[in-house]
Amino acid sequence: xxxxxxxxxxxxxxxxxxxxxxxxxxxxxxxxxxxxxxxxxxxxxxxxxxxxxxxxxxxxxxxxxxxxxxxxxxxxxxxxxxxxxxxxxxxxxxxxxxxxxxxxxxxxxxxxxxxxxxxxxxxxxxxxxxxxxxxxxxxxxxxxxxxxxxxxxxxxxxxxxxxxxxxxxxxxxxxxxxxxx
Numbered sequence: 001x002x003x004x005x006x007x008x009x010x011x012x013x014x015x016x017x018x019x020x021x022x023x024x025x026x027x028x029x030x031x032x033x034x035x036x037x038x039x040x041x042x043x044x045x046x047x048x049x050x051x052x053x054x055x056x057x058x059x060x061x062x063x064x065x066x067x068x069x070x071x072x073x074x075x076x077x078x079x080x081x082x083x084x085x086x087x088x089x090x091x092x093x094x095x096x097x098x099x100x101x102x103x104x105x106x107x108x109x110x111x112x113x114x115x116x117x118x119x120x121x122x123x124x125x126x127x128x129x130x131x132x133x134x135x136x137x138x139x140x141x142x143x144x145x146x147x148x149x150x151x152x153x154x155x156x157x158x159x160x161x162x163x164x165x166x167x168x169x170x171x172x173x174x175x176x177x178x179x180x181x
Contacts (some may be wrong), residue, residue: 020142036101052142087114
């Protein structure tokens with residue numbers, strides 16, 4: 001890993017020290033890594049989670065030909081990562097758990113398969129974003145998360161920014177995969 005990436009990552013870690021709650025978040029570390037795509041539905045939910053836990057979002061591009069991933073810190077600092085460095089980045093950050101938002105249309109299975117199997121993953125890949133929001137609220141204990149996100153989601157539908165509250169069909173797995181450890 002090059003010096004620039006390491007120094008930028010350490011700078012990001014410094015920003016994550018403010019007020020953590022929910023899943024076992026240690027405010028001194030990156031405890032939760034949220035992985036999702038750069039789509040309105042998924043990114044809005046990720047940002048609602050981030051407001052509550054001050055943890056980073058790893059954003060997968062919508063275009064499969066785009067090989068640049070982005071890490072969005074809680075203070076809106078942005079870091080670019082080459083898609084080939086996904087595994088190295090996740091292992092370097094060493095989160096206690098990972099939340100994946102969206103089906104294979106949003107987060108291709110190839111990314112999920114690259115995650116270290118020792119890191120617990122919570123994969124929310126249902127086609128219904130309302131259901132995903134309630135499941136995430138249930139998992140994290142962030143009261144009001146689903147209601148606030150659903151207000152935004154309804155506004156996106158009303159403004160015709162998105163077509164519906166349902167994700168495009170992707171490869172279907174169970175709605176939520178809880179870690180075995």
